[in-house]
Amino acid sequence: MEDKDISRAVIKRLPRYYRYLGELIEDGVERISSNELSNRMKVTASQIRQDLNNFGGFGQQGYGYNVKYLHSEIAKILGLDRTHPMIIVGAGNLGQALANYTQFEKQGFKLVGIFDVNPVLKGVSVRGLEIQMVDELPEFIKKYQVEIATLTLPKSKALEMVKVLTDNGVKAIWNFAHTDLNLSVPSDVVVENVHLSESLMRLSYNLNRREKEE
Amino acid sequence: MEDKDISRAVIKRLPRYYRYLGELIEDGVERISSNELSNRMKVTASQIRQDLNNFGGFGQQGYGYNVKYLHSEIAKILGLDRTHPMIIVGAGNLGQALANYTQFEKQGFKLVGIFDVNPVLKGVSVRGLEIQMVDELPEFIKKYQVEIATLTLPKSKALEMVKVLTDNGVKAIWNFAHTDLNLSVPSDVVVENVHLSESLMRLSYNLNRREKEE
DNA sequence: TAGATTGTTAATCGATTAACAATC
DNA sequence: TAGATTGTTAATCGATTAACAATC
Numbered sequence: 001m002e003d004k005d006i007s008r009a010v011i012k013r014l015p016r017y018y019r020y021l022g023e024l025i026e027d028g029v030e031r032i033s034s035n036e037l038s039n040r041m042k043v044t045a046s047q048i049r050q051d052l053n054n055f056g057g058f059g060q061q062g063y064g065y066n067v068k069y070l071h072s073e074i075a076k077i078l079g080l081d082r083t084h085p086m087i088i089v090g091a092g093n094l095g096q097a098l099a100n101y102t103q104f105e106k107q108g109f110k111l112v113g114i115f116d117v118n119p120v121l122k123g124v125s126v127r128g129l130e131i132q133m134v135d136e137l138p139e140f141i142k143k144y145q146v147e148i149a150t151l152t153l154p155k156s157k158a159l160e161m162v163k164v165l166t167d168n169g170v171k172a173i174w175n176f177a178h179t180d181l182n183l184s185v186p187s188d189v190v191v192e193n194v195h196l197s198e199s200l201m202r203l204s205y206n207l208n209r210r211e212k213e214e
Numbered sequence: 215m216e217d218k219d220i221s222r223a224v225i226k227r228l229p230r231y232y233r234y235l236g237e238l239i240e241d242g243v244e245r246i247s248s249n250e251l252s253n254r255m256k257v258t259a260s261q262i263r264q265d266l267n268n269f270g271g272f273g274q275q276g277y278g279y280n281v282k283y284l285h286s287e288i289a290k291i292l293g294l295d296r297t298h299p300m301i302i303v304g305a306g307n308l309g310q311a312l313a314n315y316t317q318f319e320k321q322g323f324k325l326v327g328i329f330d331v332n333p334v335l336k337g338v339s340v341r342g343l344e345i346q347m348v349d350e351l352p353e354f355i356k357k358y359q360v361e362i363a364t365l366t367l368p369k370s371k372a373l374e375m376v377k378v379l380t381d382n383g384v385k386a387i388w389n390f391a392h393t394d395l396n397l398s399v400p401s402d403v404v405v406e407n408v409h410l411s412e413s414l415m416r417l418s419y420n421l422n423r424r425e426k427e428e
Numbered sequence: 429t430a431g432a433t434t435g436t437t438a439a440t441c442g443a444t445t446a447a448c449a450a451t452c
Numbered sequence: 453t454a455g456a457t458t459g460t461t462a463a464t465c466g467a468t469t470a471a472c473a474a475t476c
Contacts, residue, residue: 007466007467009466009467009468010467011416011419011420012416014415014416014419015409015412015415015416016394016412018415019392019412033432033433033434034433034434035433042397044468044469044470045433045469046468046469046470046471047467047468047469049433049434049435049436050435050436050467050468050469053434053435053436057434057435059433059434059435060433060434060475060476061432061433061434061435061474061475061476062431062432062433062434062475062476063432063433063434063476064432064433064434065434077419077422078415078418078419078422079418079419079421079422080415080418084418084421092311093310093311093314093315094311094312094315096311097306097307097308097310097311098308098410100307101307101308101410103411104411104414107411107414107415108418109414109418147421148417148418148421171421171424171425172417172418172420172421173417174413174414174417178233178317180230183256188424190417190420190421190424191417192413192414192416192417192420194410194413195229196312196315196408197229197317197318197321198229198230198233199388199406199408200318200321200323200388200406201228201229201292201294201321202225202226202228202229202406203362203386203387203388203404203405203406204292204293204294204298204322204323204362204386205225205228205291205292206225206386206404206406207293207298207361207362207385207386207404208291208292208293210385210402210404211385221442221443223442223443223444224443247456247457247458248457248458249457258444258445258446259445259457260444260445260446260447261443261444261445263457263458263459263460264443264444264445264459264460266459267458267459267460271458271459273457273458273459274452274457274458275450275451275452275456275457275458275459276451276452276455276456276457277452277456277457277458278456278457278458279458
């Protein structure tokens with residue numbers, strides 16, 4: 001590919017642009033300038049233009065950006081213009097909660113299976129899918145061409161699971177286990193770590209800080 | 215306070231240091247140099263030393279860092295050395311899943327109440343706590359001196375809720391709703407936005423990218 | 429055409445890395 | 453003391469912002 005490397009910071013902002021553009025569409029807004037958008041999003045207009053121009057010239061001088069067009073272009077960049085078969089591995093509280101999040105489906109992340117290691121959960125139905133045991137993973141992944149695995153298992157089990165998943169063709173791992181999987185995954189597999197407890201700690205840090213300030 | 219402003223990037227890394235140090239304690243490691251730690255964490259030793267020195271000199275020349283001591287110092291910085299009364303507002307799948315996450319309790323985030331707007335859920339027990347209706351929030355927040363509110367409600371309801379919460383003394387909001395609350399909250403209230411769907415989109419972007427690369 | 433606003437280059441700012449003197 | 457490793461300053465790198473010519 002000819003694409004230059006896009007910085008992490010830019011990629012991090014893309015879904016936020018996408019969300020705001022979606023809201024503008026709902027509000028019936030047809031076009032928007034980088035300046036108007038910058039007011040809404042509290043980022044600089046300069047940053048918006050720089051960010052977007054990493055991927056192409058989506059705007060028009062004197063006019064601004066067509067909201068629908070820009071929204072659909074960002075969707076393409078993010079891979080939301082096609083369906084990604086996804087499974088959840090770990091059918092505990094969090095796994096089941098994510099399974100019930102219908103929002104993801106709308107964005108093309110289609111849940112095709114739920115797995116766990118606990119035999120007690122075998123056959124239990126979650127949003128119309130029966131929980132399966134992990135020994136069925138290899139066959140299932142190939143059959144359904146699973147691209148994304150959501151990992152909602154304890155750290156110890158997560159590490160074992162990763163090998164099974166990637167050996168059988170999973171190309172992306174959405175990791176909720178308390179460990180950094182990107183260090184133990186083949187180089188052609190992408191990982192996004194969520195780490196909710198770290199997020200809560202950052203909140204706690206800022207809370208602490210505010211209290212001390214006064 | 216005399217503290218200079220610590221950059222976001224540093225704060226983002228703190229919980230990760232904390233996690234690795236916790237693992238080192240479990241492994242019985244007593245001391246560690248920035249160099250050893252840098253190998254494990256895949257960051258530069260220089261960055262580790264710079265980061266830590268924002269908060270004080272926790273190491274010793276020729277020796278390195280005492281693992282237990284550093285761990286406990288970071289805990290203090292993050293506010294994990296005391297208890298934070300927390301509530302969950304929104305007792306849907308995600309809210310209930312988070313309620314059952316006992317990990318948070320261990321780090322001082324004590325769940326004292328769960329609330330929802332849906333009367334059907336009233337009185338339903340989640341991890342020993344009966345779901346309450348949101349009209350009981352004002353009294354409850356004051357009585358239990360609630361510091362943190364976890365928001366797991368749809369966007370529309372989240373916005374109304376924020377006012378009730380902050381008017382009654384909540385000082386920190388852990389926001390899972392698909393909106394940027396930091397733009398609509400009093401300046402003395404801190405917000406941490408989670409945005410799971412944005413995380414999934416970043417994974418999707420990287421997946422897309424890898425596919426195109428070959 | 430004149431006005432508006434992009435795309436893009438240049439300037440600034442901040443964060444990361446390297447280097448090394450201080451010191452245990 | 454000699455060796456190791458921090459704390460900290462200086463150099464580099466990258467990301468953000470400002471400015472403006474290009475152009476719709």
